[in-house]
Amino acid sequence: xxxxxxxxxxxxxxxxxxxxxxxxxxxxxxxxxxxxxxxxxxxxxxxxxxxxxxxxxxxxxxxxxxxxxxxxxxxxxxxxxxxxxxxxxxxxxxxxxxxxxxxxxxxxxxxxxxxxxxxxxxxxxxxxxxxxxxxxxxxxxxxxxxxxxxxxxxxxxxxxxxxxxxxxxxxxxxxxxxx
Numbered sequence: 001x002x003x004x005x006x007x008x009x010x011x012x013x014x015x016x017x018x019x020x021x022x023x024x025x026x027x028x029x030x031x032x033x034x035x036x037x038x039x040x041x042x043x044x045x046x047x048x049x050x051x052x053x054x055x056x057x058x059x060x061x062x063x064x065x066x067x068x069x070x071x072x073x074x075x076x077x078x079x080x081x082x083x084x085x086x087x088x089x090x091x092x093x094x095x096x097x098x099x100x101x102x103x104x105x106x107x108x109x110x111x112x113x114x115x116x117x118x119x120x121x122x123x124x125x126x127x128x129x130x131x132x133x134x135x136x137x138x139x140x141x142x143x144x145x146x147x148x149x150x151x152x153x154x155x156x157x158x159x160x161x162x163x164x165x166x167x168x169x170x171x172x173x174x175x176x177x178x179x
Contacts, residue, residue: 016104023097028060029069033086033094036070040085069093 013020025033028050035041035049046057061084064070069090075081086094109117134140 036086
């Protein structure tokens with residue numbers, strides 16, 4: 001099932017490949033930016049979350065810092081400990097990525113009829129229940145957060161789940177306002 005899902009995402013992504021190539025970062029760099037988009041992390045936290053070695057993370061961090069997308073700073077209480085944070089330029093780059101992803105999903109949702117959009121909403125609700133179960137079992141990083149009113153899945157795919165949920169909700173609202 002995962003391979004089928006990824007194959008469909010890859011087919012959809014092919015249509016936007018030239019736009020994604022303009023973003024000009026590697027997958028490793030994108031992962032670091034996404035991790036830092038929710039807050040600064042120490043180098044050791046990046047190593048743990050990415051599951052790679054410190055030299056690998058250091059190389060990725062060096063390249064991102066050279067481009068002005070992230071910045072390093074020492075821990076005030078322990079100068080040996082280095083934290084990394086995303087810069088406004090890094091946030092802007094992530095926003096470009098998210099905009100591209102939103103357009104990609106929007107193109108797909110635009111060709112679905114009301115019944116198909118309802119199926120997507122039900123699928124999102126199923127994912128939300130699964131996420132809640134993983135969180136309750138302690139299998140998701142970070143603190144437990146309240147489940148939003150509208151189901152918002154978390155996905156390992158390149159399509160940001162909040163953008164998908166927002167597009168589904170907005171697409172359904174625009175269809176019902178035409179009725």
